[in-house]
Amino acid sequence: MAGKKILLTGATGYIGGTVLSTLLNSEAESITGAAISVLVRGEHQAGVLKDKGLTTIDFKGFGDDDALREAASEHDVVINTASGFEDGFAASLIRGLAERKNALGVDVHYIHTSGTTNYANSPTLNLYPGYNADLVSDKATAQVVSTLRHLNEQTPYAQRTTDLAVLSVGKETGVRTHIITMPMLFGFGTGFFRKLTGQLPILMGEALREKQMWIVGDGTGVKQHVHIEDGAAVYELVLRRVFEGLEVPSGEEGVIFVENGEHRWNEAGEAIAEVGRRLGVLDTEQVRRLSLEEAGKALGIEDINYVEAAYAST
Template identity: 30%
Template sequence: MPLPQYPIQVLLTGATGFVGGAALASFVEREDYKAGKVKITCVVRGAQRAKVIREKYGVEVLEADLDAVEKIQEAASKTDVILHTANADHPPSTRAMLAGLKARFEKTGIQGIFIHSSGTGALTDNAKGEFADPKMSVLPTASLEQVPLSVSSFQDRDCADIRAIPTTYAHRESDDAIMNASIEGYVRAHIVMPPLIYGRGRGPYSRTSVQIPALIRAALKLKQSIYLGKGLPMWNGVHVQDLVNLYFVLLDDALSGSPKAKTGLDCFYFCATDEYQWLELATELGKRLHAKGAIPTPEPRTLKPEEVDGALGAWSDFAYGSNSRSVSGKAFDLGWTPLHPTGTNGLFESIDAEYEAVLEEGQDEKPKVHEDEMKRAVGA
């Protein structure tokens, strides 16, 4: 199958967001971009933001939001590579991108490369802070008594368990469409499923993620670090730059002429480097904020039911009280080397920098969530 010709045409979504901004900042530092072998077009919503992205990075900009599906399909039909970081739960734009890549394949015979940023929200259960389960049930609405215990986590060397998660659950509709396009053959797809993402972003706008900043703001508001229920569920984390570096590992592999990264039915990639329980994270956050004099006690406490919405916002059970545990396999097989492993400069060590970011952004900012994503996650 023929490879794209230079310059490689890249369509990037989410450039004004936390992950996409970090990806764009890293992309323009690459030697292939500096040598003119890559041309980047960013999908950006709003004239002012489009102007900033264009002037700061010198890239092309398509001024559109994800609902502008005709514009997005047309842009995708002229694209070699799509790096989609904007929203894992917007199936119309995903289908538009795939339609554009399919039209291009039928015209040129060149297989498009689609790297999609999904998430391990697709693995979450309904624990509501009450229990730890190394691997959640694939039935998100199961009661505690119905959730089977397992001795293993989700893993990605065999993706059957991931594919078995209903397509009505978080991220799964877009993921499934991309996987099926890859099976059909006009797209070489890689669906990256990050867990909690931490660290400081590098883009011009959103430079913090969702969960840790929200927990910090809640602690400052309530004068104590908090958790949901018993705080027992388990999650993973990954630094934003390690996530971005995995995108490039997959991109370089796809463009190598002899790719090794799996696609099709096994196109899913985990990238967890940290593991924690919510109570453990709340305890560490309490110690660090107390040491700074930001809260009067280092001890965390559980949230009262009437405090939950005001402290963490809607959909808190999904984002802060569930189990979502994954084991990275294929990424390491390809040579991905995270720079922020647990125990050195990993998740807990990021709390101090994220506290400073919260102060910069404002303590009263609301948690960053996609309402459509959260509704899909709980089947609303």
């Protein structure tokens, strides 16, 4: 639809870059007719994106409230892939969209990127007594939101706190919010900058350095996964339906889970070890088991709660 304006944050990242390239290559007329702006920091990155025909908007950081609100107020849709761990950042973008809604009387939408560690269990630290990471379905919206609130009351987690802020501020301002909840990602990104995700590539790098693969804990945790291009296609689908006036769940009904398979940590570790040994870059197919503290030290992560959620949970 001609005249629609999209603001994308995180365009230089793995998810955001792939979402951007997906939108730029979209065949949907409602998307090809829209103008895309990107929020960036750094002259080099801005220059590359300008060369691609994009409008770049400079900002100083996640706490740059005035600049964020102003940028969002000039767009119909904001897609935030920059960070799911900054509740103030998300709130500023939503409030900026609300200014546009109030000034022009138009519908505005905020598409947020989150992750499944929001619903992870705590097998070692036992941060959520009695919670076993039972199946949570985005078709059961009351269950999704109550789970977010219940877990965060027991142990606050920044990404979960941000999801709850998105729901709260969206409801308060009348901005339609959609939270796309990603599991573990894999595959090469198609953006202009970062091509690799974290987690498994990070562990592969550690394995190459030490000549042996390691995982955190006993490896029985189950992780769902999706290829990055399939994940990016969900953003395109949501955006197309928004622009074409089709129904898209929003608010507490708009928490969308993305996945197309699952694996256990030990399965991933053993597969990497086997391939690494076969290629001659690892000395052994044996997989070491590290404690949370050992893994945190190796990864340079002080937050042991996050190490458990990201590298050992279900």
